Amino acid sequence: MLSKLRASAHHSYQRLVLAFAAGAMTALAFAPYSYWPLYLIAMAFALHQSASLTAKQGLQYWLSFGFGCFAIGISWVHVSMDTFGGMPLIASIGLMALLALYLAIYPAITGYLLQKLSPQTSISRNLMLFPALWTLTEWARGWVLTGFPWLWAGYSQTQGPLKPIASMTGTLSLSFIVALLAGALALGLAKRWRSMLIIVPATAMLVLIAPYTSTVESKGESLSVALVQGNIPQSMKWEPDALWPTMLKYMDLTRSEFSADLIIWPEAAVPAPEHMVKDFLYNANRAANLNNSAIITGIISQRGSRYYNSLIVLGNYDAKQQEKADYYGEEHNEFRKHHLLPIGEFVPFESLLRPIAPLFNLPQSSFNRGDFKQDNLNAVGHQISPAICYEIAFPEQLRANMNETTDLLLTVSNDAWFGSSNGPLQHMEIAQMRSVELGRPLVRATNNGVTAVVNEKGDITHQLPQFEAGVLTAEIPLVKGHTLFTLVGQWPILILSFLTVFVILIRKILVRMPKV
Numbered sequence: 001m002l003s004k005l006r007a008s009a010h011h012s013y014q015r016l017v018l019a020f021a022a023g024a025m026t027a028l029a030f031a032p033y034s035y036w037p038l039y040l041i042a043m044a045f046a047l048h049q050s051a052s053l054t055a056k057q058g059l060q061y062w063l064s065f066g067f068g069c070f071a072i073g074i075s076w077v078h079v080s081m082d083t084f085g086g087m088p089l090i091a092s093i094g095l096m097a098l099l100a101l102y103l104a105i106y107p108a109i110t111g112y113l114l115q116k117l118s119p120q121t122s123i124s125r126n127l128m129l130f131p132a133l134w135t136l137t138e139w140a141r142g143w144v145l146t147g148f149p150w151l152w153a154g155y156s157q158t159q160g161p162l163k164p165i166a167s168m169t170g171t172l173s174l175s176f177i178v179a180l181l182a183g184a185l186a187l188g189l190a191k192r193w194r195s196m197l198i199i200v201p202a203t204a205m206l207v208l209i210a211p212y213t214s215t216v217e218s219k220g221e222s223l224s225v226a227l228v229q230g231n232i233p234q235s236m237k238w239e240p241d242a243l244w245p246t247m248l249k250y251m252d253l254t255r256s257e258f259s260a261d262l263i264i265w266p267e268a269a270v271p272a273p274e275h276m277v278k279d280f281l282y283n284a285n286r287a288a289n290l291n292n293s294a295i296i297t298g299i300i301s302q303r304g305s306r307y308y309n310s311l312i313v314l315g316n317y318d319a320k321q322q323e324k325a326d327y328y329g330e331e332h333n334e335f336r337k338h339h340l341l342p343i344g345e346f347v348p349f350e351s352l353l354r355p356i357a358p359l360f361n362l363p364q365s366s367f368n369r370g371d372f373k374q375d376n377l378n379a380v381g382h383q384i385s386p387a388i389c390y391e392i393a394f395p396e397q398l399r400a401n402m403n404e405t406t407d408l409l410l411t412v413s414n415d416a417w418f419g420s421s422n423g424p425l426q427h428m429e430i431a432q433m434r435s436v437e438l439g440r441p442l443v444r445a446t447n448n449g450v451t452a453v454v455n456e457k458g459d460i461t462h463q464l465p466q467f468e469a470g471v472l473t474a475e476i477p478l479v480k481g482h483t484l485f486t487l488v489g490q491w492p493i494l495i496l497s498f499l500t501v502f503v504i505l506i507r508k509i510l511v512r513m514p515k516v
Contacts, residue, residue: 008378012060016061017064018049019049019061019062019064019065019068020065020188020209021048022043022045022046022500023029023064023066023068023069023072023255024068024069024073025038025041025042025068026068026069026073026151026156027069027072027073029156030073030151030422031034031158031422031429034158034159036156036158037160039178040181040182040185041185043153043178043179043182044183044188044189045186045189046061046065047126047130047182047186047496048121048186050111050114050115051119051120051125051186052120052121053119055113055115056112057115058111058114058115058116059108060108060111062107062108062110062111063101063104063105063111065107065111066103066104066106066108067100069104069151070100070103070426071096071100073150073151073417074100074103074150074151075096076421076422076423077099077418078092078096079092079418079421079423080418081096083419103141105245106141107134109133110130110133110137113133113501114129114130114133116406117129117504117508118504121187122314123187123192125183126186126187127180127183127185127187127195127199127340128504129501129504130179131177131179131183131495132497132498132501133497133501134153134175134176134179135172135175135176135179136497137492138153138172139172139490139494139497142393142394145342146342147310150393150426152171152174152175153174153175153178154173154174154175154177154178155171155426157173157174157178158432158433158458161324162174162177162207163436164211164457165206165207165343165435165438166433166437166458166485167210167213167437167439167483167485168206168210168213168485169347169484169485169489169492170395170437170490171433173490173492176462176496176497177206181199181200184196184199184200185251192426198333199338206478214439214481214483215481215482216479216481216482217481219407219477219480221477222475222477223408223478224259224260224261224262224474225255225260225262225264225443225453225474225476226260226264226471227264227444227445227451227452227453227464227471227473228250228253228254228264228265228266228319229266229445229446229447229449229451229464229468229469229470229471229472230246230266230269230448231446231448231467231468231470232249232447232448237268237416242271243271243272244268244280244488246270246276247270247280249469250265250270250373251280251287252408253470253471254471255287257291257471258288260473261293261294261320261380261382262293262294262380262382262384263288263294264296264410264412264443264445264511265297265298265390265412265445266294266298266299266414267277267389267413267447269405269412269447270299270300271473272299273300273301273302274299274300274301274302274310274312277299280327281314281327281411282327284297284315285327286313286325288314288315289315289322289324291315292316292320292321292380293316293320294313294314294376295315296314296379296384296410296412297314298310298311298412299311299458301334302445305366307335307366307367308336308368309336309340309389310334310336310337310370311335311376311386311388312327312333312334313327313333313334313377314327315327315379316381317333317378317379317381318381318506319381322383333377335370335374335386335388336370336371337367337369337391338369338370338371338391338397339369339391339394339397340367341390348476355435370458372397373400373401376405377410382408382478383403383406383408385398385401385402385403385406385408386409386410387401387409387410387434388411389414392427392430392431392434393430395433395456395485395489396489398434399438399486402438402486404480408435408440408441408442408443409435409438409440409443410443412441412444412445413427413444413445414447414448415446415447415449424450428460431444431454432459432460435456435457436456437486438483438486439456439457439479441453441454441456441477441478441479441484443474448466448467449465449468451463451464451472452472453472453474455477456479461474462474
């Protein structure tokens with residue numbers, strides 16, 4: 001079978017089809033399937049088949065591989081454009097294809113440079129240059145044009161054996177190791193198995209020592225939480241007539257759960273500017289205070305002429321029991337979303353794009369950006385480090401906002417835009433990795449799922465079914481201390497990758513220099 005695939009790969013079009021198929025197969029390594037070995041197999045196959053290609057052929061091959069990865073892996077983006085964006089089917093598919101093609105440029109850059117610097121299968125090509133290039137291009141994809149760090153290779157390990165390593169140098173380091181193992185496996189396909197005898201035991205050793213690089217330990221106390229999932233249909237979310245029914249639904253679901261220390265409503269649970277719903281907020285504020293609790297809710301905050309996608313705290317800030325509540329509608333104890341979602345929350349080149357289609361006029365697509373670094377939220381005497389929706393995918397932002405006093409990571413979202421697709425499940429998977437990296441339990445409150453509690457090791461301990469209204473209650477053991485990642489972040493693996501590429505580039509230049 002392998003020989004037949006090899007033979008067909010010599011024909012350029014068949015080779016590109018095989019590359020696309022290998023890339024498409026990587027989608028099965030992520031939620032909800034989580035067949036993590038498939039990413040290794042697909043990448044090793046592509047690396048083996050692309051050996052000996054020219055730099056131009058390598059670019060085309062890995063562009064096709066990347067297009068397969070993203071055309072299948074993030075096909076759920078189409079749901080928001082088709083169902084809620086008001087676009088014709090052919091237009092939404094076209095835009096989806098353009099997005100996947102753009103994201104495929106990053107693997108294509110890896111393929112081009114790989115063949116340019118080291119066109120033949122070798123230890124340095126497979127075990128040094130390829131992992132370094134793959135890591136650097138994934139990193140670049142996470143910040144160029146505001147970034148889209150979805151489907152990093154490291155996320156394939158959320159249910160895999162390499163997950164503990166993320167506590168040392170982050171999910172991006174898992175991408176490096178996945179590429180490294182794929183490189184060793186590709187050497188095996190070329191009947192050079194010795195590298196596996198070194199790489200596999202070394203990787204296993206990293207998994208074993210990862211817990212010893214962390215000082216995270218039990219704090220000896222717990223926090224009771226109630227996560228409210230309203231399951232408000234997206235079609236009703238921003239309708240003026242649905243505002244009060246929506247808010248009252250959240251309060252009705254909450255009323256029987258006031259025994260919890262902390263109650264969390266999802267992103268934009270209150271779908272209106274703060275000043276328009278003061279009476280409701282003050283009533284919820286008093287109710288939380290009388291029940292010795294706090295409510296964290298998503299809301300639209302307005303400061304002057306600027307609007308923000310925000311989180312505010314109602315009820316008691318500094319202690320579980322207080323004489324009076326702390327919320328007075330001031331700019332205090334508030335988190336404003338920093339990393340906004342293009343099109344959904346802001347429109348780049350809006351004077352050009354907004355007239356084109358209803359997609360560019362989605363509700364609340366003119367938000368302003370909050371600061372990159374903000375204070376933790378303070379609720380019933382606990383420090384909560386938040387991220388709103390999409391920004392949970394940016395590990396360095398969360399690392400910058402966490403400190404020694406942080407008790408809990410919090411992310412809220414409204415993934416109703418993506419229906420019953422894989423998008424919300426991949427989103428949950430990303431959130432789990434933030435717990436591993438930062439060594440803190442995490443709670444995720446959403447409108448219609450996935451609403452869940454994650455422990456400091458990245459394992460889901462409590463979860464609500466999707467597409468049902470309900471409340472998830474949990475007693476969360478708190479921890480203290482820090483992981484290595486909280487101290488050093490992604491920089492060790494990035495520096496290693498840059499140095500590797502630099503050394504190989506210099507070596508190639510020296511080899512080409514005429515002998516004196």
